[in-house]
Amino acid sequence: MKLGQTRSQFVAVASIAAELSAVMDVAKNISLAAANAKAIAFRAGEKAKGFQPITDFINELAKDTIELVNTINEHALNLYQLTVNEYRMAEAYDKFVAVQTLAQGAAYIDSLNQPLNNCYQNMTECRRDFKTNVTQLLDQLAEVMHPARAARVIAANSRIEASQAGEYLQSLQAVAESVDNAAQVIHENVQRCRTALLIIDLAD
Amino acid sequence: MKMTNIYEGSYKWVMFGRDENKPEKIIDTNQYMVRTSDRCLLIDPGGVELFAPMLAAVLHYAPVDQITDLFASHQDPDIISSLGLWDQALSNSKLHASALWEGFLRHFGCESIEYVAINDGGGLIDLGDVELQVIPAHYMHSAANFNIYDPQAKILMSGDIGAALEAPGAPVFVDNFDAHVDKMRFFHQRWMPSNQAKRVWIDRVRDLDIDILAPQHGRMFKGDDVNRFLDWFDGLQVGIAV
Numbered sequence: 001m002k003l004g005q006t007r008s009q010f011v012a013v014a015s016i017a018a019e020l021s022a023v024m025d026v027a028k029n030i031s032l033a034a035a036n037a038k039a040i041a042f043r044a045g046e047k048a049k050g051f052q053p054i055t056d057f058i059n060e061l062a063k064d065t066i067e068l069v070n071t072i073n074e075h076a077l078n079l080y081q082l083t084v085n086e087y088r089m090a091e092a093y094d095k096f097v098a099v100q101t102l103a104q105g106a107a108y109i110d111s112l113n114q115p116l117n118n119c120y121q122n123m124t125e126c127r128r129d130f131k132t133n134v135t136q137l138l139d140q141l142a143e144v145m146h147p148a149r150a151a152r153v154i155a156a157n158s159r160i161e162a163s164q165a166g167e168y169l170q171s172l173q174a175v176a177e178s179v180d181n182a183a184q185v186i187h188e189n190v191q192r193c194r195t196a197l198l199i200i201d202l203a204d
Numbered sequence: 205m206k207m208t209n210i211y212e213g214s215y216k217w218v219m220f221g222r223d224e225n226k227p228e229k230i231i232d233t234n235q236y237m238v239r240t241s242d243r244c245l246l247i248d249p250g251g252v253e254l255f256a257p258m259l260a261a262v263l264h265y266a267p268v269d270q271i272t273d274l275f276a277s278h279q280d281p282d283i284i285s286s287l288g289l290w291d292q293a294l295s296n297s298k299l300h301a302s303a304l305w306e307g308f309l310r311h312f313g314c315e316s317i318e319y320v321a322i323n324d325g326g327g328l329i330d331l332g333d334v335e336l337q338v339i340p341a342h343y344m345h346s347a348a349n350f351n352i353y354d355p356q357a358k359i360l361m362s363g364d365i366g367a368a369l370e371a372p373g374a375p376v377f378v379d380n381f382d383a384h385v386d387k388m389r390f391f392h393q394r395w396m397p398s399n400q401a402k403r404v405w406i407d408r409v410r411d412l413d414i415d416i417l418a419p420q421h422g423r424m425f426k427g428d429d430v431n432r433f434l435d436w437f438d439g440l441q442v443g444i445a446v
Contacts, residue, residue, distance in 0.1 A: 088313055089292060092288070092292035095259075098260075103261075106264045107264055107265075108265075108267040111267030112268055114269070115268055115292065
């Protein structure tokens, strides 16, 4: 484990936090789109009958995504704290090794062995926790992809239903479009999170 | 790292400084240690860059598990930014520092070290073999600032008060006070913000019996030079930037 490794971890974890924050914004937009669609479908009455249950789906989807992102955010925060701890330990370990060289001939040089070993063990534990957390986070990110994929299917269905809504066609198509775009943005952001995590050097 | 014993009785005061391997753009600092039979207090243990040479030097006097106490006169990085590293090294240690700085100093990392908050009035640090007094020196220069006084060794560790910028390898004691004044003047005028705070500090310190005044930068003052310094400082206008 090297200090350089933890530095690249800081960058990766920070970029994940930024991507997740964007996903959250998009999920909130979907929620808004769902409310908007519901209002339009209500006004359209019979003409948008098939569209009404879809608005509930869209809303559920947004809620699921927001919940998942909240959980992932907690996980990312934990990953950040582990990175901070690991950075501090790696820095201390490097310094302790330097002390061993500088303190040659000092009467109490051997007393450094205990802190040096402790630091190494803590560092190893921290690395193990980090790896476990990265694996869990990758799984959770894969989970966020499911609602995003479902959103695209819903968007396609919405377009079909919208085509039968007469004068409400344009409004409902716009809703379908915005859900589709949002799903795509979420997919791309989550993919970037996964890439950032996958390039972290997990070697000991 | 140069190590100088400045007091030897039933316990010891050691000054560490003039580190030859110090990075060029980092200010030179003096660290002090009070070593008793089974404990060790590090006073203003220094910045993160200084941690390795400082610990290496301390290991000539004490094992790691007997470094039981750290003291930070104030919050500056050259005083205590090494805290996070000491925190990884020490398993049974306390940091004595102002209550005001706790939330700030913890940014350096203070998980295993116990933070002992000192209130504005000062206090005591009991090392078993010796009891040290924590003397308030607020606004000199930091808003929450303390000195350490040892009535037995008659040493006042004065933090930034009496500090001077010196060439590498300079002697550890002032040997020509008049020549030394030029190295101190601007620092004290610019970094000490309050004539009122200076007045209070001088009055407080004049009551103490001091053989050595030991600042965190530059040379220490010994014997008559202690009063020469107090007289000179008494007449100096500080807080000149406003």
